[in-house]
Amino acid sequence: MADPFKLQHRKLEYKRLIPSFLLSHRTLLTVLWIVGFILIVVWQRTAVERLLIYRGMASPTRPIPKLRPLVFNLSDFGAVGDGVTINTKAFEKAISEIRKQGGGQLNVEPGHWLTAPFNLTSHMTLFLAENAVILGIDDESYWPLLPPLPSYGYGRERRGPRYGSLIHGQNLKDVVITGHNGTINGQGRSWWEKYRKKLLNHTRGPLLQLMWSRDIYISDVTFRDSPFWTLHPYDCQNVVIRNVTILAPLTEAPNTDGIDPVLEYQLEVKCLVECQI
Numbered sequence: 505m506a507d508p509f510k511l512q513h514r515k516l517e518y519k520r521l522i523p524s525f526l527l528s529h530r531t532l533l534t535v536l537w538i539v540g541f542i543l544i545v546v547w548q549r550t551a552v553e554r555l556l557i558y559r560g561m562a563s564p565t566r567p568i569p570k571l572r573p574l575v576f577n578l579s580d581f582g583a584v585g586d587g588v589t590i591n592t593k594a595f596e597k598a599i600s601e602i603r604k605q606g607g608g609q610l611n612v613e614p615g616h617w618l619t620a621p622f623n624l625t626s627h628m629t630l631f632l633a634e635n636a637v638i639l640g641i642d643d644e645s646y647w648p649l650l651p652p653l654p655s656y657g658y659g660r661e662r663r664g665p666r667y668g669s670l671i672h673g674q675n676l677k678d679v680v681i682t683g684h685n686g687t688i689n690g691q692g693r694s695w696w697e698k699y700r701k702k703l704l705n706h707t708r709g710p711l712l713q714l715m716w717s718r719d720i721y722i723s724d725v726t727f728r729d730s731p732f733w734t735l736h737p738y739d740c741q742n743v744v745i746r747n748v749t750i751l752a753p754l755t756e757a758p759n760t761d762g763i764d765p766v767l768e769y770q771l772e773v774k775c776l777v778e779c780q781i
């Protein structure tokens with residue numbers, strides 16, 4: 505049996521408790537609301553910044569130095585750094601302009617620039633800004649086939665022609681690939697998988713291959729997840745590679761050797777080669 509007096513007393517206690525309880529709840533809600541609002545503002549700002557970087561519309565945080573008399577920006581050739589647009593034509597147009605002008609610098613601005621393989625030209629500097637990422641398209645139908653390397657005379661993994669490299673050059677001189685640690689990303693994962701499942705009919709392509717070329721300087725960029733070999737100078741002279749980072753998973757990437765030099769050239773490797781999972 506409940507004691508009526510006690511019940512009455514409890515009701516009173518509740519009545520006294522409710523306003524202060526509500527009050528603290530209200531304060532808590534207000535505080536939460538303010539914190540939430542601040543979080544959303546902060547999140548939006550970084551999101552917008554990220555989006556701009558992703559779209560390639562943000563200006564680089566570090567100004568890009570002028571290393572040749574003629575300088576071009578990739579976005580001026582219609583490229584879109586959204587990670588989805590295929591920018592092969594823009595790279596080709598830009599590099600063809602540099603060839604016509606007798607040389608120049610091509611700036612790859614912050615953003616994710618998806619592309620199929622393209623060829624470099626002589627007297628050019630490819631400059632990858634901070635947060636600039638060149639993404640190799642992982643659909644092999646976009647990759648042109650090249651004759652097998654003369655030193656092997658046959659495809660390394662499959663007979664007959666092989667896939668070219670994402671960034672390629674033949675019979676060039678005076679080529680510089682540098683930047684503020686921008687990245688050339690081969691998106692090798694799907695290549696490795698297809699290779700393991702024996703779905704590829706041709707030898708996989710390297711990330712960067714220069715053949716019969718001279719006076720090559722590669723520095724301050726990151727090469728990541730190559731389908732096959734990463735840097736492959738073939739029968740080149742005077743190749744300098746410096747302060748370059750090469751990243752590939754330790755276990756799941758077959759034959760993504762850091763640097764595969766072949767035949768005669770001087771190679772000065774002072775680079776950081778590291779692996780991560």
Ligand SMILES: *[C@@H]1O[C@H](CO)[C@@H](O)[C@H](O)[C@H]1NC(C)=O
Nearest residue numbers: 563564575576577580611613
């Ligand atoms: C390239 O872009 C930078 C800013 O990112 C700008 O300062 C420069 O004028 C542009 N150069 C050309 C040739 O459009």
Ligand SMILES: *[C@@H]1O[C@H](CO)[C@@H](O)[C@H](O)[C@H]1NC(C)=O
Nearest residue numbers: 621622623648650668672674
């Ligand atoms: C690059 O140049 C090589 C040699 O001239 C050529 O076989 C290949 O088709 C070119 N690649 C592209 C993507 O234009």
Ligand SMILES: *[C@@H]1O[C@H](CO)[C@@H](O)[C@H](O)[C@H]1NC(C)=O
Nearest residue numbers: 683684685724725746747748
């Ligand atoms: C290596 O690259 C990093 C990042 O781009 C740069 O800060 C550093 O100065 C470079 N080191 C040398 C020795 O060039």
Ligand SMILES: *[C@@H]1O[C@H](CO)[C@@H](O)[C@H](O)[C@H]1NC(C)=O
Nearest residue numbers: 685686687725726747749751
């Ligand atoms: C360059 O960037 C890669 C990853 O994008 C990073 O692992 C490496 O430490 C950076 N190198 C320098 C010298 O900052």
Ligand SMILES: *[C@@H]1O[C@H](CO)[C@@H](O)[C@H](O)[C@H]1NC(C)=O
Nearest residue numbers: 644645698702703704705706
């Ligand atoms: C490889 O060749 C087979 C038979 O010709 C074909 O069906 C398949 O699509 C080819 N695969 C690739 C990745 O090109």
